Amino acid sequence: NFPLLMLAWKIAPALACGNxxxxxxxxTTPLSALWFADICRQADLPPGVVNIVTGAxxxxxxxxxxxxxxxxxFTGSTEVGRLIARxxxxxxxxxxxxxxxxxxNIVFADAAIDQAVEGIVNGIFFNQGHVCCAGSRLLVEESVQEELLASLKRRLGTLRVGDPLDKNTDVGAINSAEQLAKIKELSQIGEAEGAERWSPACELPERGFWFPPTIFTGVAQSHTIARDEIFGPVLSVLTFRTPAEAVEKANNTPYGLSAGIWTEKGSRILWMADKLRAGVVWANTFNKFDPASPFGGYKESGYGRxxxxHGLEAYLDV
Structure with missing residues (x-):
């Protein structure tokens, strides 16, 4: 449950430091927090230590x-983050x-393709793409683009779209009608700007807010879908020829929260990680977290860890 994960990231360090x-x-997602409030009650947590306030x-x-x-x-949109900062x-x-x-998510020609495909799928389609650090841009070395995309499309054909409470579901419902409308709008803009759209054949439930796993190819750096956060199960695919070009394209964004590198060369991983302006850089994996490691972003992806x-310091009166 992703809302519970976010809740734990906020509450645990605050309580650990005596706050x-x-x-x-x-x-749109208050139920998990209210469920947690009941857990606090059952655990006999003193009244007033954890307070849940719902609303808009x-x-x-x-x-x-x-x-x-x-x-x-705060975890959320850059727009709201600016308001809070003010x-x-x-x-x-x-x-x-x-x-x-x-x-x-940067894939080099020497990467293990099947392993990379699993990382790409987990990076963008986990939690329906409702993840701030989702790997929504795939940068693939030009010489292996066709092979990678063929494998990726086969894998997407096996994803199950449906009830998010069913443990067999891979892609659940979109958060809200408003978010679904945004995803549809940006996808239509992607097509209008010349990118090619592809989704696997899948039957969407009649009730609820649903969007199929989607890939855009032929994407240019200037395209809206390569620059704006869609916050949904939509992947934009770009190509590169050299590591320097990959770094340039990866950094050509107002955001800087995370990145992934797929290659068999350790020296290339270290070189890339030093050049990428992202708070977290994964090597041959994606969306893997260690609670002992700080997490945060650069530029419009926020600040603080x-x-x-590092995450405890902000909760201490020092």
């Missing part, structure tokens, strides 16, 4: 601006922002 917490979940944006703004709040940790500017409040992303000792 009380006010949590405002997203207005106005509720979140009231919490952020309250004079008794000393630290704000609110706390000039105050003594500490702030951690984990915002949008447009991560590059969560996880590890």
């Amino acid at each position: 009380t917490v006010v949590l405002k979940p997203a207005e 944006g106005e509720t979140g703004a009231a919490v952020v601006g309250h004079p008794d709040i000393d630290k704000v940790a 609110t706390v500017a000039g105050t003594d409040k500490k702030l951690t922002l984990e915002l949008g992303g447009k991560a590059a 969560e996880g590890g000792l």
Whole structure:
């Protein structure tokens, strides 16, 4: 449950450092937080230590601006992150922002193709693409593009779209009608700008908000789908010929949250990781986290770190 993961990232370090917490979940996903509140009650957590406040944006703004709040940790859109930063500017409040992303998953010709395909699928289609660090841009070395795409399309043909509570489901429902409309709009823009759209043959449920796993090929750096965060199961594919070109294309984005590198050469991994402007760089894997390691972004992906000792510092009065 991804909302619960986000909840744990916020609440655990705050409590570990002796703080009380006010949590405002997203207005479209409050049930997980309320379920957690009941767990706190069953665990006999003292009243007032963990507080869950539900509501829309106005509720979140009231919490952020309250004079008794000393630290704000936010995961969400870059737009809302800017509003929060303006609110706390000039105050003594500490702030951690984990915002949008447009991560590059970079595959070289010497990579293990089948392993890379699994990493690509996990990187963009996990949680329906509703992940800030989702690998929404695939940069593949030109000489293996056809082989990789053929393997990727075969793999997408096996994905199950349906009930997210069914353990056999690979791609569940889109978060809301509003988010589905955004995904559809950006996908239509992608086609209008000249990219080629492909989705596997799959039957979508009649009720609910659904979008099939989608790949765009023939994508240029200037295309909207290569620059804007779609926050859905949509992958944009670009090609490169040299490591330097891969770095240039990967960094050509206002975001900088994560990146992935797929190659058998350790020296290339280290060189690439040093050049990529991303808070987290994975090597021959994607979306794998170590709680002891700090996580955060550059540029419009936010600032501050969560996880590890770095993530605890913001909750200490030092």
